[in-house]
Amino acid sequence: MTETNKQFRLAARPVGMPKRTDWNVVTEPAKEPGEGEVVVKVLLLSLDPAMRGWMNEGKSYIRPVEIDEVMRAGGVGVVTASKSTKFKPGDHVVGTLGVQQVAVVHEKTLTRVDPRMAPLPVFLSTLGMPGMTAYFGLLEVGQAKSGETVVVSGAAGAVGQVVGQIAKIKGCTVIGIAGGADKCKYVKEELAFDACIDYKSEDVKKALRTHCPKGIDVYFDNVGGDILEAALANLARHARIVVCGAISQYNNAGPMKGPANYLSLLVNRARMEGMVVFDYADRYAEAAKEMAGWMAQGKLKSREDVVSGLDDFPERLLMLFRGENFGKLVLKVADA
Amino acid sequence: MTETNKQFRLAARPVGMPKRTDWNVVTEPAKEPGEGEVVVKVLLLSLDPAMRGWMNEGKSYIRPVEIDEVMRAGGVGVVTASKSTKFKPGDHVVGTLGVQQVAVVHEKTLTRVDPRMAPLPVFLSTLGMPGMTAYFGLLEVGQAKSGETVVVSGAAGAVGQVVGQIAKIKGCTVIGIAGGADKCKYVKEELAFDACIDYKSEDVKKALRTHCPKGIDVYFDNVGGDILEAALANLARHARIVVCGAISQYNNAGPMKGPANYLSLLVNRARMEGMVVFDYADRYAEAAKEMAGWMAQGKLKSREDVVSGLDDFPERLLMLFRGENFGKLVLKVADA
Structure with missing residues (x-):
């Protein structure tokens, strides 16, 4: 046959x-x-x-x-x-x-x-690549710690939703950035982020200033472009930016847009670091087990x-x- | 009086x-x-x-x-x-x-x-702020190790000359970037860098590819702009970029130019980190002592x-x- x-x-x-x-x-x-x-x-x-x-x-x-x-x-x-x-x-x-x-x-x-x-x-x-990306990106590259302020773009997306929920589990204040009122409502009400900024209707730079009065400790970037610049403009000292993706830039026919205010890294002694999930392949099972446990306890929604x-x-x-x-x-x- | x-x-x-x-x-x-x-x-x-x-x-x-x-x-x-x-x-x-x-x-x-x-x-x-910046930037932020390839821009400048010489002392391969044949000659012959790229007459991106066949492990950036992009295009995996300055951009009347190819950080699992020398004030004496020793031994010229x-x-x-x-x-x- x-x-x-x-x-x-x-x-x-x-x-x-x-x-x-x-x-x-x-x-x-x-x-x-x-x-x-x-x-x-x-x-x-x-x-x-x-x-x-x-x-x-x-x-x-x-x-x-x-x-x-x-x-x-x-x-x-x-x-x-x-x-x-x-x-x-x-x-x-x-x-x-x-x-x-x-x-x-x-x-x-x-x-x-x-x-x-x-x-x-x-x-x-959540139990596949996006979940693994969120887990290792936030905890290994971003080194997010209890009490810190974590911001994630693409907050209602595959990776973003997991990043924010793990950050909450770890005791962070979590601000999402997503497009549209429905997604923001979901991120705040279903996923229990502390706040969500609607980049389609809000000035992201100003909104980050309001929601992160002590600055951003970890910014998990899925989008690049203007939102990356808005985050750079609001870093706390020793902040970490996890470079996971730049969806706003992937379809540019011309050159990509680099972050014009990257010297905020200097002013804030901050770092920006790229991650590729495949590097953590030998630890996927460990992460999946922990995340499946959180899902079973209702702490992590997918x-x-x-x-x-x-x-x-x-x-x-x-x-x-x-x-x-x-x-x-x-x-x-x-x-x- | x-x-x-x-x-x-x-x-x-x-x-x-x-x-x-x-x-x-x-x-x-x-x-x-x-x-x-x-x-x-x-x-x-x-x-x-x-x-x-x-x-x-x-x-x-x-x-x-x-x-x-x-x-x-x-x-x-x-x-x-x-x-x-x-x-x-x-x-x-x-x-x-x-x-x-x-x-x-x-x-x-x-x-x-x-x-x-x-x-x-x-x-x-060398025994003042530029020397301290070079010392802590290269060794603490850049984490340069023996056998690695270090690239420094502004190689004939106050910070760059010290960065490259310390990297040589630590057993790295060192490539400088400077403007003009005289400076490059000085960097190679007097300071004993392994090579020096003249950004005024060479294609820096291509020259870096030639001089760094295994990619750049540490890039110490004093200049920003096109040279930062050329370095990003030639990173080794797990590279570190030390953001010390961006002299090419300080006098822009318009917006600064961000590195359009910063996603090289992702591809190479690399990081870019800012440094401010004042953070190391309580260790200046220790660094000055070590550098004065190198100067006395003729290993470090100023x-x-x-x-x-x-x-x-x-x-x-x-x-x-x-x-x-x-x-x-x-x-x-x-x-x-």
């Missing part, structure tokens, strides 16, 4: 916002698995800001997706056939599955997940925005850059 | 490059010392890039010079009268003396120096560019921003 596999393959390196024609949709029979390989029916795909960067040429923390290669994406799926001793049909797995219906991948690249432990989308969210389906991938991806997603954006490819 | 005191008082906050009319020259009788105060005949004044920042309004690591206040400057002088039990006429001292002929200052603000230990200009250079005189202060200060000084720029106000 050969399955059909619809795939999104990179057709062109986008200039500015990616568009449908930057991929070719190819339908072909699924590959046969080789020794050690596993056939995975893709159920859910993670849509992430980082995907925009993977479409560009040039050195980065990971190699670019090549032209005509299946677009890279993390996902959750169910094993349908296996030439691996580690996985059997019916197992649920996470891994880099790609934007397609059927992934044939090596057993080494997969991790088993237990669907009784949490709904499947959560394994792409919100996913599950949209369908594979055919709409290009348009769904753009939701991220328009700030239209609410919680972790997940593309539903197939029912279990 | 009342001495006359010629002073440069701030007349206006400059826009762009400071000009002569931004100060008023006032000559009046020197003040009488109060209890605990010391009268110091100013011999040498330190001309520093940071002075441009002190002329601006707004929050910084030190309060701005007020309009009509004597322009702030560090200096070396000789005590001519004293109402202090700590200093007596004939003592040589360093402190914030101001751009004037006679300073009347509190004993707490002065440190005695021994002119037999080093020529007086050295106390404003070059000063002594220019005269007080009347030419505004024009001499501009030498810094034009890159015309060669070594620490010192203004000679009077002979000993």
Whole structure:
């Protein structure tokens, strides 16, 4: 029984916002698995800001997706056939599955997940890369400590929601920055941040001054641009800026905008440090265990925005850059 | 006997490059010392890039010079009268003396120096603030270690020359960046840096790639602007950028230029951290002792560019921003 596999393959390196024609949709029979390989029916795909960067040429923390290669994406799926001793049909797995219906991948690249432990989308969210990014970014790079003031942008997004909640668990005062009244309401009322600034209707620099009278100790940056500058303008002495992303800048056709007031780092003896979650891979299990415990205790909520389906991938991806997603954006490819 | 005191008082906050009319020259009788105060005949004044920042309004690591206040400057002088039990006429001292002929200052603000230990200009250079900045910036903030590649801009300047020499002493490969063939020759031949890039005639980004095949581990930034971007484009993983200054940007009438490629910090898991030398005041003596030892052994050379005189202060200060000084720029106000 050969399955059909619809795939999104990179057709062109986008200039500015990616568009449908930057991929070719190819339908072909699924590959046969080789020794050690596993056939995975893709159920859910993670849509992430980082995907925009993977479409560009040039050195980065990971190699670019090549032209005509299946677009890279993390996902959750169910094993349908296996030439691996580690996985059997019916197992649920996470891994880099790609934007397609059927992934044939090596057993080494997969991790088993237990669907009784949490709904499947959560394994792409708080118990997946965004959660790991938040955990290690805030605690290892940001060194957030009880009593400090933590500010996070993209506060209603996949990473931001977790950053703020962990900071609250650790005893910090937490200010979120998000776009729109609905997201801010969610961040304050559901996630219990101390405050949330609506960057669409407020002057972020002034609002940070009001909400952080002693300055910002940790700024977790997912967005870059003007909001990064607003945070730099409000640092406390010895502040740490965690550079996790810069979604406001990823689709610039021209040069990116650097923070004009970066000398605030000098004035405040502050630091700005980049992080890549893969560096903490050997500690994911430890973090997932702690976070699953917080979730079980109701201290850590996880919100996913599950949209369908594979055919709409290009348009769904753009939701991220328009700030239209609410919680972790997940593309539903197939029912279990 | 009342001495006359010629002073440069701030007349206006400059826009762009400071000009002569931004100060008023006032000559009046020197003040009488109060209890605990010391009268110091100013011999040498330190001309520093940071002075441009002190002329601006707004929050910084030190309060701005007020309009009509004597322009702030560090200096070396000789005590001519004293109402202090700590200093007596004939003592040589360093402190914030101001751009004037006679300073009347509190004993707490002065440190005695021994002119037999080093020529007086050295106390404003390698054994003064620039040396302390280099020492703590490189070793504490930059965490430079043996075998690493260190790059320093402003390599023939007051701070840069010391940074590179200490890095050599610590076993690093050291690449300087300076303006012009003469300075580069000095940096390579006299100071024994491994290489020096002439930013006036070379493509700094390409040259860094050539000289730092494994990337830059520590970049000590005195200049900002395009050279900061060139360094960011060549970082090694876990690199540290010490933000000490940004002389290329201090006289911008418009907004400063932020590093457009700061996401290199993310790709390389690198950090950028600001430093202010005053934070290390309780360790100056320890650093000065170690550096004086290196000087005595011939491992650490100190070059000063002594220019005269007080009347030419505004024009001499501009030498810094034009890159015309060669070594620490010192203004000679009077002979000993």
